[in-house]
Amino acid sequence: MSGSATTELGAAGSTARAAAAVREHAWALAVWAAMAAWTVVLYAIVRDAFLDFRLGRFDLGNMVQAVWSTTEGRPLEYTHGSTGEQVVRLAAHVDPFLVLLAPLWVVWPSPLALALAQVAVTSLGALPVFWLGRRHLGSERAAGLLALGYLAYPWTATSAIGAIHPVTFAIPLLLFCVWFLDTDRLVPFAVCAVLAMSTGELMGLPVVGLGVWYALARGRRREGGLIALAGAAWTFVAVYFVVRHFAGESSMYYGFYDQVGGSPQGVVRTLLTEPGTVLGALVESHDIVYLVWLGLPLLFLFVLAPGLALVGLPQLLANALSDFRSMTDPRYHSVAAIAPFLIAATVFAIARVRPGRRVLAAAGVLVTSASLALVVGPWPRAVGATPLGGRASLSEGKIEALRDALALVPDGAPVTFSNEVGAHLSARRQVYSVPVLGDAQWVVVDLDEPWVTRLDSPILTSDPEVVLAFAERLKHDPAWSTVFDREGVLVFRAGQR
Numbered sequence: 001m002s003g004s005a006t007t008e009l010g011a012a013g014s015t016a017r018a019a020a021a022v023r024e025h026a027w028a029l030a031v032w033a034a035m036a037a038w039t040v041v042l043y044a045i046v047r048d049a050f051l052d053f054r055l056g057r058f059d060l061g062n063m064v065q066a067v068w069s070t071t072e073g074r075p076l077e078y079t080h081g082s083t084g085e086q087v088v089r090l091a092a093h094v095d096p097f098l099v100l101l102a103p104l105w106v107v108w109p110s111p112l113a114l115a116l117a118q119v120a121v122t123s124l125g126a127l128p129v130f131w132l133g134r135r136h137l138g139s140e141r142a143a144g145l146l147a148l149g150y151l152a153y154p155w156t157a158t159s160a161i162g163a164i165h166p167v168t169f170a171i172p173l174l175l176f177c178v179w180f181l182d183t184d185r186l187v188p189f190a191v192c193a194v195l196a197m198s199t200g201e202l203m204g205l206p207v208v209g210l211g212v213w214y215a216l217a218r219g220r221r222r223e224g225g226l227i228a229l230a231g232a233a234w235t236f237v238a239v240y241f242v243v244r245h246f247a248g249e250s251s252m253y254y255g256f257y258d259q260v261g262g263s264p265q266g267v268v269r270t271l272l273t274e275p276g277t278v279l280g281a282l283v284e285s286h287d288i289v290y291l292v293w294l295g296l297p298l299l300f301l302f303v304l305a306p307g308l309a310l311v312g313l314p315q316l317l318a319n320a321l322s323d324f325r326s327m328t329d330p331r332y333h334s335v336a337a338i339a340p341f342l343i344a345a346t347v348f349a350i351a352r353v354r355p356g357r358r359v360l361a362a363a364g365v366l367v368t369s370a371s372l373a374l375v376v377g378p379w380p381r382a383v384g385a386t387p388l389g390g391r392a393s394l395s396e397g398k399i400e401a402l403r404d405a406l407a408l409v410p411d412g413a414p415v416t417f418s419n420e421v422g423a424h425l426s427a428r429r430q431v432y433s434v435p436v437l438g439d440a441q442w443v444v445v446d447l448d449e450p451w452v453t454r455l456d457s458p459i460l461t462s463d464p465e466v467v468l469a470f471a472e473r474l475k476h477d478p479a480w481s482t483v484f485d486r487e488g489v490l491v492f493r494a495g496q497r
Contacts (some may be wrong), residue, residue, distance in 0.1 A: 027144030057422020125172030158272035207231030209311030
């Protein structure tokens with residue numbers, strides 16, 4: 001045989017082997033490709049929202065300031081939204097995970113860097129879903145469809161583009177926790193569990209649930225007990241010691257539970273003395289709708305694997321008991337300790353279906369999730385439409401006015417601003433929200449942005465009259481001069497007239 005013929009045969013053999021490898025790993029490649037595309041499209045949506053002022057100080061700006069301060073040698077420092085005091089973020093939420101984002105800020109000092117990190121990391125949750133499916137379903141196709149279903153699940157995507165919240169990073173981390181426990185790899189589980197707990201003070205509760213699940217479902221009682229103990233210790237220390245140390249008082253978010261006791265101990269007392277009050281808070285209409293929205297994209301299949309699904313029960317109860325309605329809106333990050341377990345439980349549930357119907361069940365989850373996501377998820381933004389319940393875009397004139405107004409504010413200068421511009425100006429030592437002036441030297445006010453801070457609430461309140469009164473006060477204050485006024489956007493500067 002000639003050398004050229006041998007070479008041709010070798011090339012043909014290599015091509016055949018490559019084609020066989022692609023066929024063998026087709027679904028794995030499809031999942032990776034979907035993750036990459038999902039990340040690119042969602043980042044484009046977030047970038048568009050940021051540039052068009054649909055992301056504000058609450059919450060992106062708060063995270064930007066905490067990360068920026070960390071790079072400046074003041075770990076997690078930020079300006080309290082209501083009081084204007086400089087505080088450590090641990091006084092509000094125990095999420096030291098933000099420190100891990102500081103090196104990224106050094107490389108790329110932009111709020112968009114943090115937003116991209118959240119989207120990209122969230123996409124990684126498709127991997128443990130795929131691995132769990134491949135292990136338990138005996139079908140690469142079913143596993144791949146479920147991994148795509150994770151990406152299509154509406155609340156995965158809406159959490160990912162909610163720039164940014166540390167607990168959103170826990171969604172993939174908790175799925176990795178399930179995978180590592182399922183394969184009895186406790187060291188990588190511990191790493192993921194610690195990272196997940198570092199995203200919030202309550203994130204020890206799902207770790208408690210995972211420990212109980214591991215002890216009961218896998219018979220590893222000692223290891224499961226230690227895991228549960230570690231999770232309980234984290235939440236107890238975070239809530240009762242860390243927050244109190246940095247805040248000087250109990251968590252400001254206890255106010256979300258005033259109707260059922262106003263604190264963990266208060267909820268227990270109310271449950272014992274007025275159980276109807278607690279039960280009533282759990283079965284309000286919006287709570288039922290919330291549960292339906294969480295389960296419908298997954299066809300409620302997770303009820304066939306209740307042990308793992310119930311790991312998310314503590315967070316579900318915390319959301320349902322809250323007076324703050326956003327906690328029972330599945331588009332928000334409060335699903336972070338619920339969704340991973342519903343999705344993982346769906347994998348285990350489909351494993352109980354007859355082998356011949358597993359692909360069909362997985363396909364049903366994907367189709368249902370994707371269909372709902374086209375209405376309530378972020379995807380309409382990709383084609384310029386507003387999703388159901390989403391924030392409408394500002395006019396081009398308003399956007400240009402806001403951009404020109406921001407260009408007047410010097411870097412590092414203390415500034416008070418309307419919420420919508422906060423994400424753009426928060427990488428500085430002192431930032432304040434309307435109507436707090438603090439030590440501000442500049443003020444940027446959008447008269448059409450109604451959200452203001454109040455001393456009696458950790459969240460923004462819509463009050464257009466306060467905004468108008470604040471702007472009128474500055475207009476007539478000789479200590480301030482108006483340096484910009486267009487499209488309802490005003491910029492004031494201190495010390496000149």
